[in-house]
Amino acid sequence: MKRLTIFGAVLLGAAAAACGDSSTASTSAPSTVAATTATATTPVIQDGGTLRGAMPDNPDYLDTGLSYATSGWEILEATGDGLLRFKAAAGAAGGTIVPDLATDMPIVSADGLTYAFTMHSGVRFSPPISREVLPSDIKFAIERLFRIDSGGVGFYSGIVGADAYATSRKGGISGIVADDTARTITFKLTVKDGTFLDYLAIPFAFAVPVGTPDKDVSTIDAWRVATGPYMITTYTPKRQIVLVRNPSFVQWTPETPNGHLDRIELQIGVDPERAVDLTSAGQLDWYMEAVATDRLAQLKATEGSRVHVYPRNNITYFALNHRKPPFDKLAVRQALNLAVDRSALVKLFGGQGTATENLLPPSIGASYVAHTLYPYDLARAKALVASSGTAGMTVQVWSHNVDPAPKAAEYVASVLTSLGYHAVVKTLDESVYWDTISTQKGDPQVAFVQFDQDYPEAQDFLDIQLNGERIADVGNQVHSNVNVKALNAQIDAARALEPGPTRDAAWAAIDLAMMRDDAPWVPFMNRTLPKFTSEQLQGLVFNGTYYELFPSMYLAR
DSSP, rough: OOEOOOOOOHHHHHHHHHHHOOOOOOOOOOOOOOOOOOBBOOOOOOOOOOEEEEESSOOSOOOOTTOOOOHHHHHHHOOOOSSSESSSOOOOGGGGGEEESHHHOOOTTTTTEEEEEEBSSOBBBOTHHHHHHHHHHEEEEEEEEHHHOOHHHHHHHHBBBHHHHHHHSOOOOEEEEEEEETOOOEEEEESSOTHHHHTSEEEEEEEEOTTTSSOHHHHHHHTOOOSEEEEEEETTTTTEEEEEEEEEEEOOSSSSOSSSSEEEEEEEEOOOHHHHHHTTSOSSSSESSSSOTTTTTHHHOOOGHHHHHHHHOOEEOOOEETTTTEEEHHHHHHHHHHHHOOHHHHTTTTOOEEEEEOOOOOGGOTOOOOOOOOOOOOHHHHHHHHHHHTTTTEEEEESSSSSTHHHHHHHHHHHHHHOOEEEEEEEEEEEHHHHHHTTTTTTOEEEEEEBBBSSSSSSHHHHHHHHHHOOOOSSOOTHHHHHHHHHHHHHHHHHHTTHHHHHHHHHHHHHHHHHHHTOHHHHHEEEEEEOOOOOSEEEEEEETTTTOOOOOOOEEO
């Protein structure tokens, strides 16, 4: 989840983690190249062909206003565009913000509250809309988030008039002024926000045609339109997604490459074990999820050149619901943190990550400072439970159904049983899991969560998931329902700081304070993403926000 993941990581230095950087990175975006010769180490780059891909289940959505999972963002990056984007590159360069639909980076007022953009002309929506993209389409897209209860509204609530619009849903957001004739759009903020440009580079802010219905358009062909090099022609849930070249696309910036493939076919319903078998047999080029945990070691030994291990800005954890017994008691939350053997959980994931008890991932940069508040101590954990008076309660541990998440949930249930609780596991289909746990109606006591960056900055992890001011009935990313006013205030203060050492130190202090004084989660792993591909598939670029970039891929023949 993005990102919950099913969510993006990139190995960043401290400078890149601050983001909002408009400088030119050393790694340029891929371009369309027709090569005529190749050596054994230089594959022939050819346009054309069909990528045979697969995924275990439906993406959460194929609607930019609703998708919050990596599976959705990976597809939507190939079809959509915003004013800005993260550079089509891997590593630290992939955290650089560059203009997309905007002609340049914005003009920012001296007080840091106003951002003014000019948009390219000639960029068109795909059929059946087939008209020019206008500034009003960006304004409409952001306002639509509030009308459809999007999980992304929190990114844009700092725009002047957004809170009023969230309540009335009438009259538009006054702090967004779009002028289609002049091709300009201006944003006015209520307070300074050092990561506002990041928000404009994620799919929630991608252009959507004015008039798009205020409902999920994932399966509505007439409104599931594109601006990027690819468009989705087929989406049959539980069966298939097909992307083809967008006939309206004309490249307007090298940061938005043309793409090499003619067609991308994604089969839905293939589990990780089957994906390895199909790829080994030459029937599959690419799989959306990680290699099956029990197959990775063998594949590395026998197919090393076809195994790609990506670093992710990821935190994988179990959220503990502060509003439901027994986790409304700090002693119980601390007890479970002490009783979980994090190394055992990492083994369940096939060693595809490293153990942690931090809220931030180490690849976020200087905001990460490791702490060890909860060394494994079952005796101390049992004593804390005894002091809480909650032993004997029934506890339900939620998970989705894609391995190894259910095994991790079973492990945590066994730990809770050892602490004196009646623990059971509830497993949901992954296609509905993230939406369900993101509602107050769903409201699990304990929930498996993996979160990958929306953008490469510590705020994305601590503010989005742990600021009680962001608790919502629908699209709620604060799965633990933590709402500590003092900690909320610390988060708000850190958000207003300029990127740099002071801001990094503030986030590191919040990470420590939250785990010490509140223990909202049981964080246990920072995941990697190992992939196994066909021999023909080349041009793999893993971006920390968008994940693998379809427009960069090609088939060497």
